[in-house]
Amino acid sequence: MKNPFPVAALLILAAIAPLSAQGAGGHDQQEGVVIRIEAGGEGRVAATNAPDTGLLAQFGYAGDFGASLEYGRITVFRFGLSLFRIAPSGISPDGQLYRGWEGTRFSAEAGYSWEVLHTRLAVLAGGALSAAGYSGTPLVFAYPSILLGAKLDLGKREGFGFWLALPLELVIRGSLLTPSASLAAGIRWTVPSGRKG
Amino acid sequence: MRPRMRAGTLAIHAAALCCLVAASSCSMMGGDITAPRYALVYGVSAYPFAPDQLSYPSIDAADMKAVLAGSGYQVLSRMDLDASSTNIVADIQSLSGVPSNATVLVYFSGHGTLDSNGTTYFIPADGIDSSGAFVRSAWMDPARLSKALAVLPIKNIIVILDTCYSGGFVQAGSSSDSAPQNYGPNDGGVTPDVFSAAMGKFGVLLAANAGETGKAAPIVISAAGSRELSYETASLANGVFTHYLLESARNGDDNGDGYVTTTEAYAYSSKAIQSKWNAIYSDYYTSGSLNEPIFMDFLPHISGGVRDLVLFKR
Numbered sequence: 228m229k230n231p232f233p234v235a236a237l238l239i240l241a242a243i244a245p246l247s248a249q250g251a252g253g254h255d256q257q258e259g260v261v262i263r264i265e266a267g268g269e270g271r272v273a274a275t276n277a278p279d280t281g282l283l284a285q286f287g288y289a290g291d292f293g294a295s296l297e298y299g300r301i302t303v304f305r306f307g308l309s310l311f312r313i314a315p316s317g318i319s320p321d322g323q324l325y326r327g328w329e330g331t332r333f334s335a336e337a338g339y340s341w342e343v344l345h346t347r348l349a350v351l352a353g354g355a356l357s358a359a360g361y362s363g364t365p366l367v368f369a370y371p372s373i374l375l376g377a378k379l380d381l382g383k384r385e386g387f388g389f390w391l392a393l394p395l396e397l398v399i400r401g402s403l404l405t406p407s408a409s410l411a412a413g414i415r416w417t418v419p420s421g422r423k424g
Numbered sequence: 425m426r427p428r429m430r431a432g433t434l435a436i437h438a439a440a441l442c443c444l445v446a447a448s449s450c451s452m453m454g455g456d457i458t459a460p461r462y463a464l465v466y467g468v469s470a471y472p473f474a475p476d477q478l479s480y481p482s483i484d485a486a487d488m489k490a491v492l493a494g495s496g497y498q499v500l501s502r503m504d505l506d507a508s509s510t511n512i513v514a515d516i517q518s519l520s521g522v523p524s525n526a527t528v529l530v531y532f533s534g535h536g537t538l539d540s541n542g543t544t545y546f547i548p549a550d551g552i553d554s555s556g557a558f559v560r561s562a563w564m565d566p567a568r569l570s571k572a573l574a575v576l577p578i579k580n581i582i583v584i585l586d587t588c589y590s591g592g593f594v595q596a597g598s599s600s601d602s603a604p605q606n607y608g609p610n611d612g613g614v615t616p617d618v619f620s621a622a623m624g625k626f627g628v629l630l631a632a633n634a635g636e637t638g639k640a641a642p643i644v645i646s647a648a649g650s651r652e653l654s655y656e657t658a659s660l661a662n663g664v665f666t667h668y669l670l671e672s673a674r675n676g677d678d679n680g681d682g683y684v685t686t687t688e689a690y691a692y693s694s695k696a697i698q699s700k701w702n703a704i705y706s707d708y709y710t711s712g713s714l715n716e717p718i719f720m721d722f723l724p725h726i727s728g729g730v731r732d733l734v735l736f737k738r
């Protein structure tokens with residue numbers, strides 16, 4: 228792995244989560260097990276940088292669906308399904324660009340949350356596998372990716388609510404790494420409502 | 425209300441961060457093409473042996489020359505007997521001094537064939553003598569073409585072949601070409617949707633993904649698969665594939681940026697062949713190089729990889 232950032236971020240997250248849990252003892256902490264069902268959409272910008280082509284931006288969008296199991300502040304797991312499309316990049320002065328691609332992503336994440344300014348801020352990390360095709364062609368491919376993101380819950384935790392997120396993804400296509408950042412928003416439904424500790 | 429107001433403030437901050445990311449990426453958006461572009465264009469209608477002559481490849485080449493010249497290419501074209509293997513290789517070598525940021529395009533329209541080993545060839549004018557005997561030393565297979573192109577000190581190479589069996593020149597790279605090499609409901613099947621094609625061999629694709637480097641390789645577009653024929657027709661006064669490829673120069677700019685990339689041109693011509701040719705000829709058949717019946721529907725192919733190149737300027 229040439230880019231150590233995602234691994235480092237995961238290690239930092241793993242290190243600070245237990246400390247934060249101890250420090251958060253006096254807060255309004257939920258201990259019940261809840262299941263969250265989510266749906267949303269996102270706008271994405273990816274930076275592709277192949278050795279012979281150089282750095283070019285690609286924009287895209289996605290529809291996301293997810294279900295997670297949470298215990299108190301801990302997101303034990305979150306499974307996600309995304310249908311996405313990344314547009315072709317702009318064109319370099321010598322006429323090169325990156326192809327657009329579209330497909331389906333299956334993700335699995337875990338995380339931890341904090342009460343921040345009377346809202347719930349969760350940090351999630353995990354991985355994904357995607358099946359995709361280059362737009363306009365019959366060429367198909369598959370790739371893994373690393374996920375790291377921050378998610379903000381708006382409104383009450385129980386029942387229906389909204390969320391806003393800043394997901395980061397590192398697409399791994401062989402030795403070609405494509406980082407991307409998104410702004411995502413959506414709705415959620417939490418069942419059951421959980422109990423206060 | 426208070427928590428919602430705070431959450432709203434955070435949302436604005438998050439949106440601002442995304443705007444910052446987007447703004448910083450503006451420098452990566454690209455712009456006008458300033459690098460030189462060269463094209464070598466060949467069409468062979470008049471092979472030395474009369475029964476092997478075709479009607480439209482030299483017209484294909486002339487039409488392609490005009491469109492490429494209008495897209496900013498410096499074009500060298502050779503027709504009929506002048507489009508020999510010796511001249512093709514020499515023409516490529518003559519470009520060995522082009523700047524490293526140049527684009528070189530090679531276009532050939534004429535006969536192609538397939539041998540019993542599954543190797544495909546395109547046949548320059550000197551590949552058939554006046555008695556109709558094959559001169560195999562003049563045929564161009566993928567290895568010979570790659571060797572000739574290797575003298576070019578550039579990374580932007582486009583190869584377009586309007587010949588039978590030309591799909592043998594197309595490499596899918598770390599991706600997989602889900603279009604059958606003998607396309608059609610009566611042949612090797614039709615192109616599945618992306619999702620089912622990818623999910624059908626997910627493990628294989630994931631393993632192949634490890635080989636992706638993003639490094640430059642020639643982008644090849646073929647008129648047909650490696651197991652099927654391509655066609656010419658009087659109603660279009662061109663090769664079928666070349667006709668729609670040329671049409672893509674006018675109508676194929678899918679994202680409206682003023683350029684038609686190889687992928688956009690492929691997508692346009694492939695879709696047009698499906699709707700305007702295959703819809704009519706999928707139940708008609710003829711005989712191929714190995715004397716097996718081949719139904720007359722066909723589909724272009726394009727090589728894999730993350731890169732794309734501008735083909736036409738509108």
